[in-house]
Amino acid sequence: LCLLFQAIGILGLLNKLLDIYTYSAPN
Numbered sequence: 001l002c003l004l005f006q007a008i009g010i011l012g013l014l015n016k017l018l019d020i021y022t023y024s025a026p027n
Helices: 002-024
Strands: none
Touching: none
């Protein structure tokens, strides 16, 4: 259960970084 929450946290962090990258990327 702890590993599940840890995996969700990592996915959330990657998703946030991806949003920041796509927002700052020149189109």
